[in-house]
Amino acid sequence: MTSNTRYKSRSLRSEDGREEKEYVGFATLPNQVHRKSVKKGFDFTLMVAGESGLGKSTLVNSLFLTDLHKDRKLLNAEERISQTVEITKHTVDIEEKGVKLKLTIVDTPGFGDAVNNTECWRPITDYIDQQFEQYFRDESGLNRKNIQDNRVHCCLYFIPPFGHGLRPVDIEFMKALQDKVNVVPLISKADCLTPNEMRKLKDRVCEEIVKFEIKM
Ligand SMILES: Nc1nc2c(ncn2[C@@H]2O[C@H](COP(=O)(O)OP(=O)(O)OP(=O)(O)O)[C@@H](O)[C@H]2O)c(=O)[nH]1
Ligand SMILES: [Mg+2]
Numbered sequence: 001m002t003s004n005t006r007y008k009s010r011s012l013r014s015e016d017g018r019e020e021k022e023y024v025g026f027a028t029l030p031n032q033v034h035r036k037s038v039k040k041g042f043d044f045t046l047m048v049a050g051e052s053g054l055g056k057s058t059l060v061n062s063l064f065l066t067d068l069h070k071d072r073k074l075l076n077a078e079e080r081i082s083q084t085v086e087i088t089k090h091t092v093d094i095e096e097k098g099v100k101l102k103l104t105i106v107d108t109p110g111f112g113d114a115v116n117n118t119e120c121w122r123p124i125t126d127y128i129d130q131q132f133e134q135y136f137r138d139e140s141g142l143n144r145k146n147i148q149d150n151r152v153h154c155c156l157y158f159i160p161p162f163g164h165g166l167r168p169v170d171i172e173f174m175k176a177l178q179d180k181v182n183v184v185p186l187i188s189k190a191d192c193l194t195p196n197e198m199r200k201l202k203d204r205v206c207e208e209i210v211k212f213e214i215k216m
Helices: 024-038 056-065 121-139 167-179 195-211
Strands: 008-013 019-024 044-050 090-098 097-108 154-159 182-187
Touching: 019 024, 044 056, 044 121, 056 097, 056 154, 090 121, 097 167, 121 167, 154 167, 182 195
Parallel strands: 044 097, 044 154, 154 182
Antiparallel strands: 008 019, 090 097
């Protein structure tokens, strides 16, 4: 096989007028896929989970959805962020250097208010499973071009700052999620701790994650 048959090439005139050779062949497949997905944009879904009152909604609001310093005024007790009672979804379209990203943030109600916290992760794992099922159904359907990918890609798990590491409920919670979604543990309200306390807690949490074989 000569090089001619192996790679067909065609000439393209680039923006600055130079002649550019673009190879046509399967070697360009990665570029084609790349171009196609950049044009279409990406979907990314981030979820927050953990005990009630650890600042999940606050993080969501301050990260993406509200401008902290715009018309800032101190709110009274009722106007402050209220407790989340159901799974809520916010979507924002972000564009950076021509690459579009549809970012979805899923805020979940914290556990810990009930007397019995066994299986408190159930609503969250159910939600994740539902999104998988929805995607599966859409993919098996006729109109596969415009599927919106709502599968949860990443879950931030909030660890309370006042304990001495992970509690049994934290371990169980993360273990229930670990095979469905990428879990990223984070220590909430870290501003309440001194740098020393912070380091100790972090080391402890890392040790326990290894000990209990939690996949991050
Ligand atoms: N010190 C400190 N307080 C915080 C931080 N983030 C949030 N808070 C406060 O913690 C309280 C609870 O915050 P929320 O964001 O409502 O907590 P949540 O995790 O969404 O609670 P649920 O909706 O019940 O699950 C609020 O009074 C916040 O002002 C933080 O990083 N540091
Ligand atoms: Mg909340």
